[in-house]
Amino acid sequence: MYQSSLISKTRKQISQSEESLNAQILIKAGFVDQVMAGVYAYLPLGYRVIQNIEKIVREELAAISAQEILLPALQPKSYWEKTGRWDNLDVLYRFTSYYTNTELALGSTHEEIITPLAQNLIQSYQDLPLAAYQIQTKFRDEKRAKSGLLRGREFIMKDLYSFHSNSEDLDAYYDIVIQAYINIYKRLGLGDKTLKTYASGGSFSKYSHEFQTLSDIGEDTIFVCEKCNIAINQEIIDEQNTCPECGNSDLIEKKAIEVGNIFKLQTKYSDAFGLEFTDDKGQNKPVIMGCYGIGISRLMGTIVEIFAENNAKMLWPAEISPFDTHIIVLNTDSAEVKNKAEELYQQYQKNGKSVLFDSRDERPGVKFADADLIGIPERIIISKKSLEQNGVEINGVIIPFEKIYKF
C-alpha cells in the first residue's frame, strides 16, 4: 500500500524542453524533483533506487574489508589550508558563519578530514592496512551544473580511503578495489559498457584510473582498446597514445560518463598532515594512501541514460528497481478482486519481495501509464479477467495462483 500523495501525485508534466533525458524521465516519473540548478530532492521512488545502488556498493566494499564511516560535510578552514586547497580548489564552497565569523567549507571531498582522523587511529605498522569509506553528500561549486543528475552542485558520493605501510601494499589493494568496482558496475547492469580507463595521475603517480560508461551524452572523450576492453582518457592521449596494457595503437574514440575514479595518493596527504607510522624497525615513515570514488547519484542518472527505452520510458535493472514487483489491481469495485489482490500482496511481502501495490480507484489506462513511467520490471495484473482463469497476469502471461504462492 502506498501513499498516493508521495508517489502517484508527483508526476510532472514536462515541456518538450532541451533538458537532459535522465532529468526528464526522473522528474516526469516522480523519482526526483529539482530544487535548483544541480540540486535535486530524492522522492520515495528515486530514493529507493539510490538505496539499492548503495546496497550493492556496501556489499562489494564489505567484501574487501572496507569499513563504513560518516565524516562531516561541514569542515574547518584550517585543514584545507594545510593542503593549500583552501585557495586552490575552485569548486570548494567556502563561507563565513554569520554569528562567529568563522570561515568554513562544505566538503567537496574528504582527504582533508580523513587524514587527520587517521592520525588518531594509526601509530604502528600493526594498525595498517586500513580502509574506510563513507556514502555522503558532496558539495561542489560547479560553474555550470548540467545533464540532470550527471553534474550537480550537490550529489551523493561514495568515497573510500586506504592506508598502507608501503606502496606494494597500496598497489595490491588498488587492484582489489578495481575488481570490486568491476563487480559493482556489473551488478548495476553497466558491466558491458563500463571500461577501466587510464587517466592523468596528477602529481603523485603516473596514472589514475577512471571507470567510464560509454554514452553519447558523456562529457568525457576516451580512446578504447577493443582487445583489452579498456580505455585511455583524452587528457593523457598525447603522452600515451597506445594501449598501456597491450601496446595496441588502434584505439577508437568514444564519449563516456565518468562513473568512478581511483587514485594512488601515495604520501601527498600524509605529508601535509604529518601522518606517520612506526615500522617494525622502530622507524617513523609516512603512511601511503589511496582514494577511490563512485558517484552514487550520477550512477542513477547514468543508468537512466543507458536503460531508457526509445528515449522515453525507463525499465530498471532488477537489482536496483525501486520495487521488485508492481501489483496492479483492476476492477477495484469487485470485493473478490480486492481481497485476492490483498492476499497476493501479503504473500509477496511474506516472501521478502518489495511491492508497489496499486489499488487506486483509477481507470486501467492511468495505472498502466504510471507503471510504464515507473519502470518496475515485474508487473502483475490482477483483475476479474485473471480471476476467471484463477490466476494473475505476470508480464503479460497468465499464471495460476497455485504456482505463485509456492514461489
Next chain:
RNA sequence: CGGGAAGUGGCGCAAUGGCUAGCGCACCUGGUUUGGGACCAGGGGGCUGCAGGUUCGAGUCCUGUCUUCCCGACCA
C-alpha cells in the same frame, strides 16, 4: 565565466500595447464509469520572477537584476 533561449495558477502552455489575463492537466463537491491516460454538472486557485522606466493604458515596449535550460570554457 562568455554566448543563446526562456520566466504567466501546482504542472504544461495561450493572450496585435486596449474590456474582469485564458486553455489543458491536476485539485474540491455530486453523479455515472473501470483491461491503455473516462464523462456530465458545479467550484476554488494569478499582484504575469523582482525593481525601475516609457505610455491615457504594460503580461506585451525599454533598462537593470534574479532564476532556469542549452552551447562553450572550466572540471582531484
